[in-house]
Each structure stands twice: as structure tokens, then as C-alpha cells.
Amino acid sequence: MYNYIMNFDQNISRRDFLKFTGLAAGSLLLPFGKVSGSNLLQEWPVGVNLGRLAAGELRSFIDLKAEPNMNAPATTRVWRDDVFEIKQEVIANVLDFNRYNQKWYETPDGYIYAPYVQPVKNLPNQPLTELPLDDQGQRGMWVEITVPRVNFELTKPWSNASSWIRDSEGLAKLYYSEVFWASDIRSMDGRIEYLLSEKYGALPDYYWVDARACRPITEEEISPIHPDVGDKRVLVNLQTQTLHCFEGSHEVYFCEVSTGYIREGEWLTPPETTPVWRKLVSLHMSAGGVSQYDSPGIAWTTLYHPDGQAIHSVYWHNNFGVALSHGCINCLPHDAKWIWRWINPTIALYPGELTVPDSSQSTFVQVIES
Known part of the structure; x- marks a missing residue:
């Protein structure tokens, strides 16, 4: 499988990116108060933009900046996985010729470069007291994480788990828009949790999560879009980093994406025409452990290339329009979901x-290519 490793500009390594942006080791801040229990939300x-x-x-x-540009003075700092209010999206007040994206977010404490930030909401859910029956008559359901992050x-011991858990030094979390399978339910300290x-x-990892963080996915919301239209085509332009959905000659959907970058003179997303061969509500993608990537809960995955390239949702970057993946076509969650529903064949x-x-x-x- 191919997937994104956290590089925000083409041909910049993870280590170089950290040096370039001034990221450094530190302790995790909790800007909205301390967690009173390990699994509590x-x-x-x-409902506001976060x-x-x-x-x-x-x-x-x-560092947050006093103005929306990289050379502005710092106002404060935020730590990896911190959550903050987004007041509005703005354009850089000084054009940055080293970056394609000029988008910044205004927060109550300063400005932050938008590609560094996953846009999220906090949408707690009413827990179920019993899981529904699946197609095999077993209890279970697909759920989407609808809070910014959840413990x-x-x-089982963390040392025996997948590398995204094992190598996190106890800091692994689930994030907004990830999708998982819920197979059991329990009451713990007065709250409902899903397994x-x-x-x-993926490896057979199981984890208990506060049910309020999990929204059940329904048949209605994944209903096919124009399933009777046979003349459908997805066009991905590597030069412009865009995706277009056509029904005949009529374009019905458009979005910016992040494809594979150029390595040794070749695109990691091959310029070819291939049919969709597999679709999944959610898929775990990994290659080489955390040294490359190990990404759980990737929603709305459409595999189209025999080497494993796919169109799918991402939750680890917001730098669409820039080629930076290992070969897959990264989309915002709502874009990936629409495309997944629209592409034939349909899936239950x-x-x-x-x-x-x-x-x-x-x-x-x-x-x-162009």
C-alpha cells in the first residue's frame, strides 16, 4: 500500500521538515483543560470550527504567529495534537513563493499555517445500549470518530500492538474522521464504551473507546450516487493536483488532492488508466512500520491500481494541491466519501x-501528467 508520510512540500524529508518549521520536542499541552480519566472525552x-x-x-x-506569514513574530506555541478554535481562514499577508498553499487559520491566540492543521469539530454522540446486527447476524457496526481526538x-500489551500504537510511547490516539468497526459494548465508570x-x-488490535466519540454510520449516508450511470470516469491531473469526476463529458465533481510526488524522475502515482478493483469503508495502511507509515482507520478507500494506489481520506495533513504521498491520492474526508459513493460498483x-x-x-x- 501507498500512503502519506508527513512531508508538507515535495522532496522534503520528515526530519528536514521538522527542522524547517521549527518543531522540537516538548510536553503535550491540554488547552481546554485536563483529562480527568484516561478514556474520558x-x-x-x-459544533464550532476547531x-x-x-x-x-x-x-x-x-509557533503561532502575530500575522499570517512565516516571518511574523511568534505569539505562543501549540503542541502536536493540541486543539484550538478556528475563527476564520485567511490568505497570507505576505506572498510565500516557497509554498503553493497560502492559507492560514486565525485562532484566538494567533495565526497558524493551514496545511499543518486538521480541520475538526467536536460532535459527541448519544451512545447505544446495544449494537445492531450485521449481515452475518453478529453484533457490530461501522463508526466514525466525531471528536478531535480520543484516548x-x-x-493487550502495547508492545504487541501495531507500530502506530507500539512506537507512540503511550501517546497513540484516535482522530476525527477515522472509521473503525465496533464489535462489543460495555459500561465503565458510568459511561458506555465500544470495543x-x-x-x-491490520493486526488484531482491539481497544475500548468512549462511545460518545463514535458516530454509527448508516446505510442511508453511504447510498450510491448515480449508480445507474455507466459512463463514469475519474480524472486525476498530477500537474495541477486535482481530481475530476465525469459522467460522459459532463463534470459532476471536482476537488484538490495530494498525489505521490516525483522521485528519481518518476511520479509515485503512475500516470495510467486502470479500473477500480476494491472498495472498503475503512482500511489500515502500512509499509515499513512507523519509519515509513502505519495509518489506521483510513476511511472511504477506493483501490484502483494493482500496485496498491488508492483514493482515500486523510486525517494527518491539510496540504491539498501539493504532491506529497507515497502514491495514493489523498482527499479531504468529505471529498473521499463522495467519490467512494459515486464510483461504480456499489458497496453495502x-x-x-x-x-x-x-x-x-x-x-x-x-x-x-498534465
């Missing part, structure tokens, strides 16, 4: 996966 404003600092290593920080309780795991592409919520038996029924993905 933090209290963030409900941001989570997604850039950098765990225990790293970045969890692993059911989450990943059905596809249960089991949430389909390997296409006949590519003649599939939408083709055409990747071009």
Missing part, C-alpha cells in the same frame, strides 16, 4: 468491503 466547544495540530512528531510544537484502552478494531489490513455497509470480480463494471481512474 475532553471538553471542547460543540483545528488539531497534525504536523510533526509526537511531543513536538510549532483508548488497549486490550473498536479494524477489519481490513456490511461487510463494508468489495473486491470487484469483473472490472467491466468498474469506474476507470485515469491519471495524467
Whole structure:
């Protein structure tokens, strides 16, 4: 599988990126108050626009600026996984010729470069007291994380878990827009918790999570978009870092994306035309452990290339329009979900996966260089 490693400009390594942005080791701040229990949700404003600092290593920080440009003086600093209010999106007041994106977020304490930030909301849910039945008559459901971040309780030693957990030094969390499978339910200290795991592409890790962080995904919200239209085509332009959905000659959807960058003279996202061969509600993607990437809960995954390239949601960057992945086509969650619903063939919520038996029924993905 291919996936993104946290590089925000083409051909910049993770280590160089940290040096370039001034990120350094430190302790994690909790800007909205301390967590009173290991699995309890933090209290963030409900329904307002929030941001989570997604850039950098765990225990790293970045400075907020007095103005929306990199050379402005610092006002304070935020740490990896800090959550803060986004008052508005603005454009840099000094054009930065080293960056494609000129977007910044205004926060109550200063400005932060938007590509470093995952846009999130805090949308707690009413927990269920019983899980629904899946297609096999077993209790279970797909859930989406709808709070900025949430802690969890692993059911086995951390040393035996996937590398995203094992190598996190106890700081691993689940993040807004990730999707998992809930297979059990319990009451713990007066709150309901779901037992989450990943059905596809992962080690058998199980973790208890506050049910208020988890929104059940319904059949209605993944209903196919224009399923009877056979003449569908996805066009990805590597030069412009854009994705276009066509029905015949009519464009029905457009978004900016992040594809694979150029390495040794070749795009890591191959310029070819290939059919969709697998679709999943959620997939765990990894290669080489945390030294490359190990990413759980990747929602709305559409695999189209035999080497493993896919169109999918991301929660670890917001730098769309810049080529920076290992080969996959990174999308904002709502873009990835729309594309996933629109692309043929259709897929049912249960089991949430389909390997296409006949590519003649599939939408083709055409990747071009310009």
C-alpha cells in the first residue's frame, strides 16, 4: 500500500521538515483543560470550527504567529495534537513563493499555517445500549470518530500492538474522521464504551473507546450516487493536483488532492488508466512500520491500481494541491466519501468491503501528467 508520510512540500524529508518549521520536542499541552480519566472525552466547544495540530512528531510544537506569514513574530506555541478554535481562514499577508498553499487559520491566540492543521469539530454522540446486527447476524457496526481526538484502552500489551500504537510511547490516539468497526459494548465508570478494531489490513488490535466519540454510520449516508450511470470516469491531473469526476463529458465533481510526488524522475502515482478493483469503508495502511507509515482507520478507500494506489481520506495533513504521498491520492474526508459513493460498483455497509470480480463494471481512474 501507498500512503502519506508527513512531508508538507515535495522532496522534503520528515526530519528536514521538522527542522524547517521549527518543531522540537516538548510536553503535550491540554488547552481546554485536563483529562480527568484516561478514556474520558475532553471538553471542547460543540459544533464550532476547531483545528488539531497534525504536523510533526509526537511531543513536538510549532509557533503561532502575530500575522499570517512565516516571518511574523511568534505569539505562543501549540503542541502536536493540541486543539484550538478556528475563527476564520485567511490568505497570507505576505506572498510565500516557497509554498503553493497560502492559507492560514486565525485562532484566538494567533495565526497558524493551514496545511499543518486538521480541520475538526467536536460532535459527541448519544451512545447505544446495544449494537445492531450485521449481515452475518453478529453484533457490530461501522463508526466514525466525531471528536478531535480520543484516548483508548488497549486490550493487550502495547508492545504487541501495531507500530502506530507500539512506537507512540503511550501517546497513540484516535482522530476525527477515522472509521473503525465496533464489535462489543460495555459500561465503565458510568459511561458506555465500544470495543473498536479494524477489519481490513491490520493486526488484531482491539481497544475500548468512549462511545460518545463514535458516530454509527448508516446505510442511508453511504447510498450510491448515480449508480445507474455507466459512463463514469475519474480524472486525476498530477500537474495541477486535482481530481475530476465525469459522467460522459459532463463534470459532476471536482476537488484538490495530494498525489505521490516525483522521485528519481518518476511520479509515485503512475500516470495510467486502470479500473477500480476494491472498495472498503475503512482500511489500515502500512509499509515499513512507523519509519515509513502505519495509518489506521483510513476511511472511504477506493483501490484502483494493482500496485496498491488508492483514493482515500486523510486525517494527518491539510496540504491539498501539493504532491506529497507515497502514491495514493489523498482527499479531504468529505471529498473521499463522495467519490467512494459515486464510483461504480456499489458497496453495502456490511461487510463494508468489495473486491470487484469483473472490472467491466468498474469506474476507470485515469491519471495524467498534465
